[in-house]
Amino acid sequence: MxxxxxxxxxxxxxxxxxxxxxxxxxxxxxxxxxxxxxxxxxxxxxxxxxxxxxxxxxxxxxxxxxxxxxxxxxxxxVIEGIFHEPEDSKGKNHAALKLQCYSELYGSEELYTELCAWRRRKAAAGRKAPYFIASNRVLRLISAFTPQTEEELLQLPGIGSNKAAEHGADWIEMTSKLERITAFPLDWVFRQLKEEEFLSWLYKQKEHKYKQELENYRMSRTMLMGIAEGLTLDQLSQNTGMSRRDLVEHLEGLEKEGYDTELLIRMELESMPDTEQSAIWKAFEELGDTFLKPVMQRVYGQEPAAEGGMEQRYERLRLIRIRFRRQHFEKRDAV
Structure with a gap:
């Protein structure tokens, strides 16, 4: 070797x-x-x-x-600069990353748990996903530095004036009950956090990113081999353990990367009437391909779908959108 x-x-x-x-x-x-x-x-x-x-x-x-x-x-x-140096460790986000690192290593788990419970209640009341209320990163920062005024809140990365105005009173109510041993501004973090500690944390974040990258690569390879063999979405679902919806989303990603997925799309749309496909295509031309709901309403109106039929309709819209976008890019490249 x-x-x-x-x-x-x-x-x-x-x-x-x-x-x-x-x-x-x-x-x-x-x-x-x-x-x-x-x-x-x-x-x-x-x-x-x-x-x-x-x-x-x-x-x-x-x-x-x-x-x-x-x-x-x-x-x-031992030899620096040959591979995989931490690109962000000295960049413009250096300070924000160090604050995030410190908050994850030294934040109050008790306060973080209380903040997460508050977020769940807010999300349920507003019928929103929890991450729309506040990210885990923001809650970690609050749990570590316990800001007790709006001015202090605004010193935390990820909290702007809108978030502070919307949720700041709730956060300050929780943090003001606690005895704080640190102070604002947070310059002391950059002196107290050890560089090796920060680098190890930074690489831990990248570890998750590269694990996802590896899994995505292997999933793409499995799907492309399955498409070449003429497998259907149901067969691919059995082979990969992924839902049909996730497979179609991955299919969209493969198309963006330039792979040919037409064989699978053709098989999945084989039983769909040409008139229905034409109506969807026309709706994409008139309404654009960014959002699927307006296209769904244009084509089907208030027509009820059978059990599981709505999911099937959205799946077919996505498949036809792949074709629509492919033709759009081919025409653009031909100009």
Whole structure:
């Protein structure tokens, strides 16, 4: 096997000798391999194979995900700048990220739980999704820094004047009952939060992102292979465990990336009358393709749908919208 990439890693946990490791990529007869090697102080090595296969793209997805796991554990590259440095750690969002990091590591769980309960009540009363009221990030910040005036609230990233005016009184009512040991402004956070602590937290955030990226890549590959084999949405659902709705949404993403999904769309719309398809197409031309509800109302009006029929109608609208957008982009590229 030919090693095409390797970097030395090290971690000092403060309780023992420095831990050493290597991350490497190799190639042999068209197959890619990726692995991690832990090197004991006595020189013995323990290997962990991360990937073996023919897809360079999949290897990169696995590499990013598994490497961020190691970086979040405290490993650092001996040779800097070769791979995967934290892009945001010194950027314009540096201060906001540090405040977020501190709030997740040192916030009050008791206050956070109380804030989440408040959000559930607000969401239920307003018939809104909880995240429309306030994000977990905002509630974490409040739980850590306990702002007790509107001016202090506005110093927290993610809280603007509208949010403060809408919910600030409720938040301050909860925080004002607590004894606060920290103060505003929050410059002290940047001195108190250790850089290694912040970097490990930052890599932990990226770990989730790259895990999703890997899962998305593998799902796309499974779907494309299924489409090439002539599988239906029901068959793909059985193979992947995903609902038909999620599969159609993923199908839209594949089209945006330039993949051909027409074979599956044609099979799914085969039983749909041409007149109904034409009416939907015309509605997209007249109303645009951003929102589906106006198109649904234009085509079907108040016509009741059978049990499960409304979901089927929306599914078919999405499938026809894929065709509509594809033709729109083809015409635009031809100009």
């Amino acid at each position: 030919q090693i095409v990439f390797m970097n030395q890693m090290s971690r000092n946990d403060g309780a023992s000798d420095e831990n050493s490791a290597q991350v490497w990529i190799g190639e042999e007869e068209g197959m890619w391999r990726l692995g991690w090697r832990d090197i004991e102080p006595d020189g013995h090595a323990q290997d962990d194979d991360w990937y073996e296969g023919s897809s360079w793209q999949e290897l990169l997805c696995v590499y990013r995900h598994r490497l961020t796991m190691k970086l979040s554990e405290g490993y650092r590259p």
